[in-house]
Amino acid sequence: MAESTGIAGLEDDFQGGKQRSLWVDAMERLIRNRAAMVGLFISVLLVITALIGPYIAPHDYIKTNIANIAATPNATNWFGTDLIGRDIFSRILHSVRTAIFVVVVVITISTILGIILGAAAAYLGKWVDDGIMRLTDIILAFPDLLLVAFISLTIRQPFVNWLGTVYQQTQWEILRDTLFLDYLIVFGALALVSWPGYARLIRGQILSLREQDFIRAQVALGVPDRTIMFRHLVPNSIAPVIVSMSIGIGGIILLESSLSFLGFGIQPPGASWGSMVTENLFEWRTHPHLVLMPGLTLALAVIGFNFLGDGLNDALNPRQIRR
Amino acid sequence: MFVYTLRRLILAIPVLFAVLFITFTLGFYGPGDPLEIFYNEELVSDPEITQRLRELHGLDRPFWEQFVDYFTGLLEGDWGDSISSGRPVWPSFAASMPISAQLGLAAAVVLVVLGIPLGALAAVKQNTWVDYLIVFVSIVVRSVPVFVLGPMLLIVLVLWLSIMNVPIGWKGIFHTNAILPVLLMAAGPLLVVVRQTRVGVIEVLSENYIRTARAKGMRERFVVWRHVLKNALTPVFTTMGLIMSGLVTGAFFVELIFGIPGFAGLGIEAFQARDYPVILGVTIIGAAIIIISNLLVDLGYGLLDPRIRYE
Amino acid sequence: MPEPVLSIRALETHLYSREGTIRPVNGVSFDIQQGETLGIVGESGSGKTMTALSIMGLIPKNLGGVVGGSVLLDGEDLAQMSDSEVRRRRSTKMGMIFQDPATSLNPTMKVGPQIAETMKTHLGINDTTARNRTIELLDRVGIPSPEGRYNNYPFQFSGGMRQRVMIAIALSCDPLLLIADEPTTALDVTIQAQLLDFVREIKEERGMSVMWITHDLGVVAELCDKVAVMYAGSIVEKASVDDVFARPKHRYTSMLLNSMPSIAERTAGRLMSIKGLPPNLANLREGCPFAVRCSAPVDRCTEERPTLLPMGTEHSAACWNPVAETAGNGKM
Numbered sequence: 001m002a003e004s005t006g007i008a009g010l011e012d013d014f015q016g017g018k019q020r021s022l023w024v025d026a027m028e029r030l031i032r033n034r035a036a037m038v039g040l041f042i043s044v045l046l047v048i049t050a051l052i053g054p055y056i057a058p059h060d061y062i063k064t065n066i067a068n069i070a071a072t073p074n075a076t077n078w079f080g081t082d083l084i085g086r087d088i089f090s091r092i093l094h095s096v097r098t099a100i101f102v103v104v105v106v107i108t109i110s111t112i113l114g115i116i117l118g119a120a121a122a123y124l125g126k127w128v129d130d131g132i133m134r135l136t137d138i139i140l141a142f143p144d145l146l147l148v149a150f151i152s153l154t155i156r157q158p159f160v161n162w163l164g165t166v167y168q169q170t171q172w173e174i175l176r177d178t179l180f181l182d183y184l185i186v187f188g189a190l191a192l193v194s195w196p197g198y199a200r201l202i203r204g205q206i207l208s209l210r211e212q213d214f215i216r217a218q219v220a221l222g223v224p225d226r227t228i229m230f231r232h233l234v235p236n237s238i239a240p241v242i243v244s245m246s247i248g249i250g251g252i253i254l255l256e257s258s259l260s261f262l263g264f265g266i267q268p269p270g271a272s273w274g275s276m277v278t279e280n281l282f283e284w285r286t287h288p289h290l291v292l293m294p295g296l297t298l299a300l301a302v303i304g305f306n307f308l309g310d311g312l313n314d315a316l317n318p319r320q321i322r323r
Numbered sequence: 324m325f326v327y328t329l330r331r332l333i334l335a336i337p338v339l340f341a342v343l344f345i346t347f348t349l350g351f352y353g354p355g356d357p358l359e360i361f362y363n364e365e366l367v368s369d370p371e372i373t374q375r376l377r378e379l380h381g382l383d384r385p386f387w388e389q390f391v392d393y394f395t396g397l398l399e400g401d402w403g404d405s406i407s408s409g410r411p412v413w414p415s416f417a418a419s420m421p422i423s424a425q426l427g428l429a430a431a432v433v434l435v436v437l438g439i440p441l442g443a444l445a446a447v448k449q450n451t452w453v454d455y456l457i458v459f460v461s462i463v464v465r466s467v468p469v470f471v472l473g474p475m476l477l478i479v480l481v482l483w484l485s486i487m488n489v490p491i492g493w494k495g496i497f498h499t500n501a502i503l504p505v506l507l508m509a510a511g512p513l514l515v516v517v518r519q520t521r522v523g524v525i526e527v528l529s530e531n532y533i534r535t536a537r538a539k540g541m542r543e544r545f546v547v548w549r550h551v552l553k554n555a556l557t558p559v560f561t562t563m564g565l566i567m568s569g570l571v572t573g574a575f576f577v578e579l580i581f582g583i584p585g586f587a588g589l590g591i592e593a594f595q596a597r598d599y600p601v602i603l604g605v606t607i608i609g610a611a612i613i614i615i616s617n618l619l620v621d622l623g624y625g626l627l628d629p630r631i632r633y634e
Numbered sequence: 635m636p637e638p639v640l641s642i643r644a645l646e647t648h649l650y651s652r653e654g655t656i657r658p659v660n661g662v663s664f665d666i667q668q669g670e671t672l673g674i675v676g677e678s679g680s681g682k683t684m685t686a687l688s689i690m691g692l693i694p695k696n697l698g699g700v701v702g703g704s705v706l707l708d709g710e711d712l713a714q715m716s717d718s719e720v721r722r723r724r725s726t727k728m729g730m731i732f733q734d735p736a737t738s739l740n741p742t743m744k745v746g747p748q749i750a751e752t753m754k755t756h757l758g759i760n761d762t763t764a765r766n767r768t769i770e771l772l773d774r775v776g777i778p779s780p781e782g783r784y785n786n787y788p789f790q791f792s793g794g795m796r797q798r799v800m801i802a803i804a805l806s807c808d809p810l811l812l813i814a815d816e817p818t819t820a821l822d823v824t825i826q827a828q829l830l831d832f833v834r835e836i837k838e839e840r841g842m843s844v845m846w847i848t849h850d851l852g853v854v855a856e857l858c859d860k861v862a863v864m865y866a867g868s869i870v871e872k873a874s875v876d877d878v879f880a881r882p883k884h885r886y887t888s889m890l891l892n893s894m895p896s897i898a899e900r901t902a903g904r905l906m907s908i909k910g911l912p913p914n915l916a917n918l919r920e921g922c923p924f925a926v927r928c929s930a931p932v933d934r935c936t937e938e939r940p941t942l943l944p945m946g947t948e949h950s951a952a953c954w955n956p957v958a959e960t961a962g963n964g965k966m
Binding site for chain 3: 387450530531539550627
């Protein structure tokens with residue numbers, strides 16, 4: 001058509017706007033979002049700290065020093081020391097590792113569980129769908145902290161017994177490590193309360209996508225189920241999952257700290273942000289820095305993740321936020 | 324509307340029952356032999372005494388029988404006996420629940436009075452500094468856990484600024500001591516309310532019927548009040564479960580920090596003392612609160628959206 | 635000639651987007667006399683709706699707005715007025731109905747009050763009077779048992795009925811001008827015909843002027859006195875209905891006419907289609923925006939933008955190579 005006009009230079013009128021992919025677009029929006037960039041910076045810093053923190057810690061995080069208790073922040077102990085003279089800064093570096101470790105494992109487990117169960121519910125329908133959805137109803141019916149606390153309290157003893165039996169057969173020393181046990185229980189309990197959110201999200205996404213015309217068109221064209229699933233359904237549901245993962249990170253850190261606060265998290269001498277605040281909760285009048293230092297850093301970490309999550313949400317849902 | 328209400332009620336019952344069953348089962352198998360927790364080891368090591376104790380507490384009976392027993396007990400208002408005090412659980416529940424309920428209600432009022440207008444304002448001023456500031460502050464507030472925010476506020480207000488005395492203890496909801504606890508409880512779910520209101524209002528503002536209302540020449544204030552808000556609050560409503568969950572979680576910490584003898588504080592003590600009958604009761608009631616509020620949400624939908632009402 | 639009810643001169647509207655400023659209305663001028671119906675025709679994205687929204691002052695501030703020209707309604711320039719002055723003229727001097735009756739009414743509010751609140755806002759009447767007038771209006775727009783229908787919700791109405799309710803809202807304060815933005819597009823053909831008859835009837839009854847936006851030339855032939863054809867934000871041809879159908883001057887108009895199916899010419903062969911897409915409004919090049927799709931472009935078309943030139947009595951077109959008289963409406 002354009003050629004038939006015989007007039008040069010008109011063809012590119014047809015191209016309209018540049019073709020850009022969703023991801024490039026989203027990336028650009030994210031980079032222009034200042035709060036999200038601050039969030040990204042904090043998040044990256046935290047991950048690096050988790051990786052190298054224990055090696056750069058200025059002091060031993062479990063070494064007590066009775067001669068130097070409850071010191072306020074100074075040149076040697078940057079964040080001060082606690083009631084038995086341990087260096088707070090070093091302990092915080094360690095709790096970052098704990099927190100990030102918990103976040104990575106829990107998010108991974110619950111996302112995988114959520115995707116599998118959510119997709120199964122949407123795809124198989126009938127009683128599978130009913131069963132899985134009722135299960136999420138039940139889990140979501142509990143206040144999450146209450147359920148996590150209840151689970152970690154009740155499964156501990158049976159779990160210890162079971163690991164004892166396994167130990168007798170395998171002689172694996174790790175099974176008798178209480179820190180390892182703490183981790184397993186915390187992972188299990190947190191993943192248990194987190195997966196229903198992902199499962200519902202995925203199920204909802206797949207169900208609503210399936211009703212959309214472009215998927216129906218594929219079905220009508222006889223495109224195989226697998227192709228539809230992996231070329232259309234999964235890529236189109238992935239953005240909300242990423243958003244919800246990034247928003248979930250802050251929540252998991254909070255939940256893990258709350259758990260430690262209630263005494264069901266990583267037990268001493270393992271370092272956890274939550275327990276650092278709680279151990280000293282009632283010292284706020286006499287030694288405010290014992291609460292302030294771990295509290296402020298914890299808050300900063302969660303703020304960082306939440307800003308990043310919020311920015312991703314804006315970037316990946318252009319329709320919802322920026323018109 | 325009646326059929327709709329009835330259907331929702333019937334759907335909620337199995338969930339409540341499942342919650343009951345699961346908590347009881349975990350509580351039954353979880354802690355190991357309850358006798359070991361009840362009594363000290365010397366008593367338990369004597370087989371004869373152990374046997375008598377089991378019979379006394381009905382622990383020699385099979386699981387199902389005990390569950391039915393517990394369940395029928397609940398229906399009669401009997402929540403079992405506390406391990407630490409030996410007294411029935413229910414009276415202490417009955418004494419502490421009103422306190423937590425008052426706190427929760429006051430926090431809910433704060434959420435509505437503060438969260439919805441802020442969310443709506445952010446939406447109307449979308450992408451201006453007002454919007455950014457509101458979203459920024461609510462993310463920050465949400466990100467600081469209550470057990471950090473609480474002590475921090477105390478340090479600032481009591482130690483540094485000395486504008487109040489230490490607000491510890493319960494002197495009724497209208498006492499100034501209640502201000503901080505209520506605000507702290509509302510802090511967690513505030514972001515949810517602000518964000519949902521904002522998204523809801525933004526979405527509704529782009530609806531065709533809002534353009535119609537403007538084309539009619541309605542004042543902008545009327546457009547927002549009469550046409551936008553009612554339609555925009557539905558998404559806020561959907562997150563009621565999440566909000567209630569946040570309030571319950573908040574109550575745990577607030578009651579501990581401020582020494583308030585409420586229901587959640589009771590729960591914390593029970594968790595720390597491994598007092599199973601109390602823990603069971605607290606967990607079941609906690610879940611019941613959320614199930615009931617979700618039920619109320621469903622019923623509220625019917626009121627908000629005529630299409631559901633006439634279904 | 636009497637003063638026109640609506641007189642638009644060099645209207646320019648900008649929308650701001652990431653890709654730059656879009657000019658959906660780019661120097662539009664036209665008049666509508668009292669009791670006259672002007673049809674605005676064009677493809678999607680040609681700026682018809684934006685022209686209407688610009689007149690009504692309904693373009694959201696954060697998206698853009700009118701940047702130039704004048705909109706004289708009943709002798710007053712809306713483009714120079716404050717927001718609240720324009721607001722007070724909506725419903726009382728100009729009413730508007732929209733394309734999609736399914737979403738244009740508030741789903742959670744009863745239909746009656748949606749009409750009544752308009753009158754309460756502008757006419758300062760009390761609840762009872764507003765209610766009674768609303769019921770009269772519902773009756774007038776052809777809603778059976780209006781008393782009972784007053785308390786119904788929009789979802790209890792059919793599409794045609796909802797559009798009648800929209801008309802009742804638009805007419806409630808007796809405006810001089812009714813702007814209709816493709817109000818029949820979403821309706822069945824039979825319902826559409828009823829609605830057109832009704833609008834014509836009510837227009838004559840009240841001596842109202844109508845600006846009817848559509849892409850359906852059949853509707854134009856049936857309803858309108860004059861036609862303005864829009865392309866890429868500008869009017870490319872203005873004439874009476876008879877002239878446009880019998881003697882289109884602009885190549886675009888004639889191609890539009892040729893792409894219209896007609897029962898009488900069923901056997902005449904394939905319909906003409908206009909190839910290509912309307913141009914990117916963020917980035918208009920020099921010359922005629924239609925040149926690239928035109929069936930008979932000349933060199934001048936890419937160099938200089940054509941302006942509306944008189945092509946007969948009250949007939950003008952913006953084309954450097956207008957259709958010759960003899961070519962008429964024949965299939966090309």
